[in-house]
Amino acid sequence: MTIIHFLVLMYVLKNKKIIMDRLIIEATKKTPSVDLDNSTGILNISGMSCSENAMGFFTPIFEWLSHYVANPQEETVMNFNLKYYNTSSAKCILDILDKLLVLNEEGKILNVNWYYDESDDEMLESGENYSTILDFPFNLLPV
Amino acid sequence: MEKITLEAHKKMVGSTDAVFSFRGIIDIDLVDHVLASTHAKLETFEANPGIRRKVYLVLVECLQNLCKQVECLNHDDSHSGEYDKSAASFIIKTDAKGYYIATANFVANDKVESLSNWLNEINCYTREELRSVYNKILTNKSYSKQxxxxxxxxxxxxxxxxxxxxxxxxxxxxxxxFSINVCVEK
Structure with a gap:
């Protein structure tokens, strides 16, 4: 782990609250708000995701997901409502979706809602692209 | 310390169409500051939200890339010679046709060939080929975690x-x- 990884992890730990089985991370100017609720199976990631070290930010989310998919709700809803994301985050978003697809393979219900600004064709295209890469249908929802 | 003359100022900034210009030691805190400042400026003088988003995201990639390249330098001997190799420059300009982002930094000579080849290669791709390469890199498990x-x-x-x-x-x-220019048309 580099010093930068360590500092980002410390920052994330400082700004997150784990309430029971729920992971909440408050948004910053360059990282999204996160609310992953084990009790409802509703997972929300929204806002800006432009950290230069996205992996550092998303690591607690991957850890939470690893626990969740081992004991999930019957139905899981993943809501992405991103305004911007950089290429460093693009890989992490794919990894999140990749982890959640296990639920579908195990017969659980998985809904992926990909929200995008009506004027943002690129965010729509991004949702379509992830859906194609993963061969899994998304609900593409204009806001 | 030398004063900044009008000529030096003109060289640095160019003309009145500069949104932001910088020359010096760059780090991620500075990049964050520039991104936040430019984001706020774009909100006031760019009416088209699609262009605003595009300029901002291209700037994020350009400046974070600039920062990574500077970090990759061998800092042990980066201060030797005529120049401080940790220093970098960038300028963001706009006119009626578009936004222009120029960045410049030192790179190790052993990186030049591969970087040059890569940029020449992707410059020739069609949009479909670029999308295909993008997806290939994205789904590559050995892709850099940063x-x-x-x-x-x-x-x-x-x-x-x-x-x-x-x-x-x-x-x-x-x-x-290494210097690179990017244009986002309006």
Whole structure:
């Protein structure tokens, strides 16, 4: 782990609250708000995701997901409502979706809602692209 | 310390169409500050939200890439010679036709060939080929966990639909000066 990884992890730990089985991370100017609720199976990631070290930010989310998919709700809803994301985050978003697809393979219900600004064709295209890469249908929802 | 003359100022900033210009030691805190400042400025003088988003995202990739390249330098001997190799420059300008982002930094000579080849290669791709390369890098399990300039440059090309203009200037036995220009049309 580099010093930068360590500092980002410390920052994330400082700004997150784990309430029971729920992971909440408050948004910053360059990282999204996160609310992953084990009790409802509703997972929300929204806002800006432009950290230069996205992996550092998303690591607690991957850890939470690893626990969740081992004991999930019957139905899981993943809501992405991103305004911007950089290429460093693009890989992490794919990894999140990749982890959640296990639920579908195990017969659980998985809904992926990909929200995008009506004027943002690129965010729509991004949702379509992830859906194609993963061969899994998304609900593409204009806001 | 030398005063900044009008001539030096003109060289740094160019003309009144500069949104932001910088020359000096760059780090991620500075990049964050510039991104936040430019984001706020774009909100006031760019009416088209699509252009605003595009300019901001291209700037994110350009400046974070610039920062990574500077971090990759061998800092032990980066201060030797005529130049401080940790220093970098960038300028953001706008006119009636578009936004222009230029960045420049020192790179190790052993990186020049591969970077130059990569930029020449992706500059020739069609949009479909770029999308295919983007997906290939994205789904590559060995892809750098901190992201990577490879994906960043492909993303810039996909967003701008314009070729990347770049040059490498030989500096000394260890370093070259890399400059790249990106245009986001209005």
């Amino acid at each position: 992201g990577g300039a490879g994906l960043g440059f492909v993303d810039i090309l996909l967003k701008t639909n314009n070729k990347l203009e770049f040059t490498f200037e030989f500096v000394d036995d260890n370093y070259s000066f």
